Amino acid sequence: MNRLFSKSLCTSAAGANLKPPPADSAAIAKLILSSPSTTTHQSLDDQFLLSTETPWTPQLVNSVLKRLWNHGPKALQFFHLLDRHHREYIHAASSFDLAIDIAARLHLHTTVRSLIHRMRSLRLGPSPKTFAIVAERYVSAGKPDKAVKLFLNMHEQGCFQDLASFNTILDVLCKSKRVEKAYELFRALRGRFSADTVTYNVIVNGWCLIKRTPKALEVLKEMVERGINPNLTTYNTMLKGFFRAGQIRQAWEFFLEMKKRKCEIDVVTYTTVVHGFGVAGEINRARNVFDEMIREGVLPSVAT
Template identity: 35%
Template structure:
């Protein structure tokens, strides 16, 4: 289950994200119940944006050849739906995914998946496959996951590497690593050519599940056994594995090994190492890596800067992090919401709310407008400092954009407004919340309403 819950590597359904840690309701937890703490931000960056061992960028979706084959097999959408409807169900290709997600039991989800699978077109719905695996893994019904996925290895389905990769990923997401390995080794039997892509998928699945020894064993064995030539993507996975094992020197040595065989380290290679050394607090090695990558023509990207920003903020050097925002702009790299939010949070942690506000005000309107996390942080910060009217204005802007702050934050704001005799404003918020919610959530707001003085 732990491996499954870490499945944000499936960004195929966006992925290797760490799950939210259960903590007490401190300010930091309140904010990052919806937005990540600095540590979690760094995990998210290293897990996804660095393209480190995840497969989002390494692993293809179904190849063009697979797609062509499936298209040739597949009937029209109407015919496909009819195939399913002939079983006298209400399942269609359009609603299969939602039916899986809303299923009340693993057996019900399995039945929906089984019936939808009768249409070859269903295989194109990667999100439905992922939803099915997530659903059943939550119930720990690994037997049904295996039964469902294995059925897609049999006739009348044709198997191309892209689809096999998806099965490897799905098994890995569910924590069924041995089945992922079996699938990789079965490719000859299934008459499906294997390449570095399926090899990388398998390594990534092992890494996701912390099977470090197997990662290194396969990296040593598979290239010769199956005549596969590792690429920079493969090496990036190995670098990430060493970093997660805290074997940073071994990770760094991979750069030299890559260059010896003519593989040029890419920005992901360097970002992964930078992330590792930042976590270890080794700024000297970070500076050396930054210098080396620039000298070798590997320009820092958004991820490189975000990692550095997070590192400075973590070390309470938010002024340096703020300077990086300017440097990014001067180099034509647009800071994103992670960049700004990290600096805002960093200044707040240092007790510099005024500078946090300036960063917020400096965010360009448009693509990089403040996001929900920005508003939620600032609202909470202003409340903590007793600036209830400022918090109210931010709250209104957030709600206007359909971003409702956490209940705890809203309740604190209402209490603060009542405290400074802004009862009408407090009541107005409650009324708006009552309109936006129903059920138990609306009941909670009605209880809040009774606490407001007339």
């Protein structure tokens, strides 16, 4: 058992007397991690992994990849082993997305391109989700321009941009606090993709995340002027933005305006106000809002 991954054991003659391979992702991950080599596929070219008796499914493969998340090279070896050498199993698109995410996190850009090419050859994608994964990794690595370029060139890989993918790239940029870049892209392409409520909410949230509430209000105003109705998510985002920026008075006035306009106040709204007052040290006001919440029949959440 010293060489669990010996290539010589992969013959059909040897395989006839083998015990059924483990179908548990934890056991498989442990088996892979026990391999002494991280540089060649031979240590992974193993009877247990390549056996046709192994009940490989996308769910099992994905579970193994997730367990190997912090062991990126091993995870990719496992993925490539099945892709290149298993006689029957073909990876699902979701497994490719996980492998691409792992490779992108390790800055293995050649591997990312190779995996995307392989997806195309199998007609499994890439999908907008695939590009969102890579874009997010570019942004995390401090390369927002590459993320935008990737989005603009999606069609070259057979995946055409749509409103959903536009909203996704904006969200990725905003949540990484590259809001200026997101806003620039938003202004350039909002007409082409017919920006909707989700699009505007993403930008409002972006400005609120970096505590630039005046810009968020500008976007909210533009949203209304263009005939796009804000929803409760829009208002809750704006409310949270005021509290995040320490603008307690503006937050309270905005909350009162929401009630005046008969907005459907929900548990998120109340929780935001209670939490905002609590963080500001205004415990009595937080308690009063909490009591109002109960009177209005809104059940508190764990966060409240």
